[in-house]
Amino acid sequence: MSDRPIAPKEILRDSPRLGSEDRITFRCDSGLDCYNACCRDVSIVLTPYDILRMKAALGLDSSEFLRKYAISPFSKEQKIPAILIKMDPESKRCPFVTEQGCGIYDHRPWACRMYPLGLAEPKQNTAQERGFYFLIREELCHGHGRGPGCTIREWLAEQGIEQYEMMGAPFKDLMLHDFWDREEPLDPKAMEMYFMACYDLDRFRRFVFETRFLELFDLDEARIEAIRSDDADLMDLAMQWLRFSLFREKTMRIKKTVLDARRGAPGEERAGAAPSM
Ligand code: SF4
Ligand code: SF4
Secondary structure, three states: OOOOOOOHHHHHHHOOOEOOOOEEOEOOOOOOOOOOHHHEOOOOEEOHHHHHHHHHHHOOOHHHHHHHHEEOOOOOOOOOOOEEEOOOOOOOEOOOEEOOEEOOHHHOOHHHHHOOEEEEOOOOOOOOOOOEEEEOOOOOOOOEOOOOOEEHHHHHHHOOHHHHHHHHHHHHHHHOOHHHHOOOOOOHHHHHHHHHHHHOHHHHHHHHHHOOHHHHEOOOHHHHHHHHHOHHHHHHHHHHHHHHHHHOOOOOOEOHHHHHHHOOOOOOOOOOOOOOO
């Protein structure tokens, strides 16, 4: 789960490429002298679904979660914001690690579940280029070569990865979109919109219910009720709205009454253009 001593390009070049039926021999338990060593000074990137799970487990609003537990490092090369767990500035420990291990184990993020497996995925699987798993071997981790071993498929099932993949699929699709091949980063307004919709879900909910969003977009009553209380439904809507607003895809329907009222106002209904709230 670390990018500490790992040089990803070299790993991708040198590591054996593994598929789901390949076997790995690895066991992590509290008896090891390295117990919890991997939960320190490490870059854990969080996905929208990671945050949804963690903030619910902690009983926090997403804005509060982000303030307390996340950082969003920014560099000029970065096109979009990424969110990482904020390590303690002095001890460098993850805020969730306890003497007994991960304090949010059942809701730990995807990256922590995967470790020591890495996943390399091309934009599209083709005959020439296919996704593969690889093993991350770090000196600090003494779990390699222990236990009876299992297939990668079994490992992923044990770590509960399937649920994360299913819930994370819309975000993955968003990230793999050709839109991001462009050179320039998002402008500040779009960056803010992206940040809110992906990571600050409770703020996105307020945006939906407290602006003209529902006056503009055609959502049926059942869906409106679902997004009022269900974070997973809200996250789906957030992904749809980002695709509509950023990629100009027709993933959202503007209400006919709004279109009729605007008829004749040039440029207002460009396909996929985000209406102002
Ligand atoms: S979230 Fe849990 S497993 Fe992941 S680094 Fe923190 S303590 Fe370790
Ligand atoms: S075996 Fe590896 S994953 Fe498990 S506690 Fe030790 S360092 Fe962490």
